[in-house]
Amino acid sequence: MEDKKPAKSPKGKPDSLDTELYSKRQKIYPREVHGLFARWRTFGVLTLLGIYYIMPWIEWGGRQAVLFDLPARKFYIFGMVFWPQDLIYLTALLALAAFALFFFTALAGRLWCGYACPQTVWTEAFLWMERRIEGARPQQMKLDKRPWDFTKYRIKATKHFVWIAFSLYTGYTFVGYFMPIKELTTDIITLQIGGWALFWVIFYGFATYGNAGWLREQVCIYMCPYARFQSAMIDEDSLIISYDEKRGEPRGARKRSTDPKESGLGSCIDCGICVQACPTGIDIRDGLQYQCIGCSACIDACDDVMDKMQYPRGLVKYTTLNRLEGKHTHILRPRILVYALLLIALTVSVFAAIINRDPIALDVIRDRNTLFRETGMGMIQNVYTLKLLNMDQKPHVYSLSIEGMENAELKLDVDKIEVDSGEVLEISARVEVDPAVIKTRSSEMNFTLTAIDDPKLTVTEEGRFMGPVAGR
Amino acid sequence: MHTFQKVSAVFWPAFIVSVVASVILFSIIDPLSLFYTYDISRLAIYSISFLFLWLITALSSAITLYFIYPCKSHVEYD
Numbered sequence: 011m012e013d014k015k016p017a018k019s020p021k022g023k024p025d026s027l028d029t030e031l032y033s034k035r036q037k038i039y040p041r042e043v044h045g046l047f048a049r050w051r052t053f054g055v056l057t058l059l060g061i062y063y064i065m066p067w068i069e070w071g072g073r074q075a076v077l078f079d080l081p082a083r084k085f086y087i088f089g090m091v092f093w094p095q096d097l098i099y100l101t102a103l104l105a106l107a108a109f110a111l112f113f114f115t116a117l118a119g120r121l122w123c124g125y126a127c128p129q130t131v132w133t134e135a136f137l138w139m140e141r142r143i144e145g146a147r148p149q150q151m152k153l154d155k156r157p158w159d160f161t162k163y164r165i166k167a168t169k170h171f172v173w174i175a176f177s178l179y180t181g182y183t184f185v186g187y188f189m190p191i192k193e194l195t196t197d198i199i200t201l202q203i204g205g206w207a208l209f210w211v212i213f214y215g216f217a218t219y220g221n222a223g224w225l226r227e228q229v230c231i232y233m234c235p236y237a238r239f240q241s242a243m244i245d246e247d248s249l250i251i252s253y254d255e256k257r258g259e260p261r262g263a264r265k266r267s268t269d270p271k272e273s274g275l276g277s278c279i280d281c282g283i284c285v286q287a288c289p290t291g292i293d294i295r296d297g298l299q300y301q302c303i304g305c306s307a308c309i310d311a312c313d314d315v316m317d318k319m320q321y322p323r324g325l326v327k328y329t330t331l332n333r334l335e336g337k338h339t340h341i342l343r344p345r346i347l348v349y350a351l352l353l354i355a356l357t358v359s360v361f362a363a364i365i366n367r368d369p370i371a372l373d374v375i376r377d378r379n380t381l382f383r384e385t386g387m388g389m390i391q392n393v394y395t396l397k398l399l400n401m402d403q404k405p406h407v408y409s410l411s412i413e414g415m416e417n418a419e420l421k422l423d424v425d426k427i428e429v430d431s432g433e434v435l436e437i438s439a440r441v442e443v444d445p446a447v448i449k450t451r452s453s454e455m456n457f458t459l460t461a462i463d464d465p466k467l468t469v470t471e472e473g474r475f476m477g478p479v480a481g482r
Numbered sequence: 483m484h485t486f487q488k489v490s491a492v493f494w495p496a497f498i499v500s501v502v503a504s505v506i507l508f509s510i511i512d513p514l515s516l517f518y519t520y521d522i523s524r525l526a527i528y529s530i531s532f533l534f535l536w537l538i539t540a541l542s543s544a545i546t547l548y549f550i551y552p553c554k555s556h557v558e559y560d
């Protein structure tokens with residue numbers, strides 16, 4: 011009886027965890043379930059798959075709305091343009107996402123795993139295809155047991171063919187987030203796809219096929235870091251899925267006409283349907299287990315059985331550890347309030363930082379081949395490459411000036427500095443100084459770039475001027 | 483440990499770390515500024531560097547796995 015109780019702490023016992031963790035895998039054939047939560051999951055899966063496959067095709071302001079253009083080193087997110095030096099914003103956004111996940115875990119347990127994790131979403135899609143091709147759970151098991159004959163080869167080949175085609179399409183869509191998908195499509199159709207683009211399509215496709223077709227729950231159990239540390243965020247008030255042991259036990263098979271009260275039985279008819287439905291192959295009646303991804307398949311499965319037996323639903327249900335013990339559940343508790351406050355503060359500051367980002371940047375790169383040279387006029391000349399970034403939504407014309415060196419003269423190879431919205435302009439700049447004023451080998455000097463139509467758009471970058479030290 | 487767990491313990495953490503390392507590396511360095519004399523695309527440099535990093539980090543994971551092993555004989559599991 012001891013381990014039948016929902017464990018007090020969501021963490022498993024360390025030794026049993028280790029032995030279980032590395033025991034041999036049995037193939038799991040999750041039974042298809044229907045019900046309220048299955049409908050929610052289908053809704054989640056279809057929405058997320060829809061977003062994933064459609065997003066690269068959406069245009070915004072004449073270009074792909076979401077494009078992390080790696081070959082061009084520019085990142086477009088709905089009209090905003092980011093450069094590699096904006097990595098800090100990406101880091102902040104990832105930190106925000108992680109924090110949001112902590113918050114929802116404390117509040118609602120592993121909702122993420124059950125409804126939104128890509129591993130769940132693609133596994134559900136693969137399971138759906140498998141069931142259409144191989145049939146329901148019993149047929150699948152029968153097929154696997156029967157010797158290899160033509161029919162078995164045909165069914166298995168069909169399944170893998172469909173899976174692989176879907177995976178390759180997934181890989182192609184994935185690459186379409188990192189290079190313009192229209193160009194990629196044209197390249198594929200005309201058989202001109204670059205070797206590395208093709209490599210990544212196949213790589214991602216293979217990962218999809220392997221993870222959703224073969225590895226499935228093993229990804230959650232052995233590879234997912236979230237699955238390992240989520241228990242630290244869950245407490246007695248977090249939403250979990252649990253079997254109502256008080257009501258269910260003693261379990262036992264019985265005829266539908268039997269009155270459980272008279273026979274001394276609990277509500278669980280020990281049919282094992284909940285175990286068959288579980289995609290990770292565990293028995294929810296053994297208590298809270300780290301393998302449980304909170305998918306709620308066992309709830310739908312059991313509710314169905316309860317309906318057939320004409321017992322009230324909810325023998326397996328969403329609940330909290332406190333409620334299971336007849337105590338009150340506190341939704342608003344210090345942990346939640348602190349997480350929520352931090353989450354709000356972080357969200358506001360990240361978005362404020364992105365919105366207030368200076369839409370102008372200047373990069374000064376010294377010519378690496380020569381330190382300096384003397385011009386025919388006897389001046390000392392340094393050459394720089396300037397990179398001008400216009401992150402604003404409209405084009406600008408800029409003026410460029412230098413300060414910090416006496417009588418320094420700035421010569422550009424263009425007459426008008428004009429940069430389109432979201433573009434980088436590279437220009438070559440020469441700075442000439444009279445050798446008489448040069449006092450040190452290396453002097454500091456500033457380049458200032460200002461938008462002519464909007465003087466508030468200005469940026470100053472330091473450059474170094476190298477020269478011979480006069481008179482020494 | 484079974485083969486799958488060993489393989490994933492070596493290649494999977496290495497994969498995550500080399501993705502992070504590649505992102506940081508190439509946000510600082512534009513590969514074309516280093517290889518501008520060669521006829522090679524950015525995508526090729528990103529890819530080769532990533533695969534190389536993955537190999538190196540996998541090697542590190544493999545050594546970790548190797549060093550963990552002798553300890554197992556001292557720990558008793560029930």
Ligand code: SF4
Pocket residue numbers: 251284287288289290291292293294301302303304305306307308309
């Ligand atoms: S125990 Fe229930 S909720 Fe948990 S993974 Fe299995 S079916 Fe899903």
Ligand code: SF4
Pocket residue numbers: 253277278279280281282283284285295311312313315325326
């Ligand atoms: S489906 Fe419900 S009744 Fe059947 S074994 Fe599971 S918990 Fe018991």
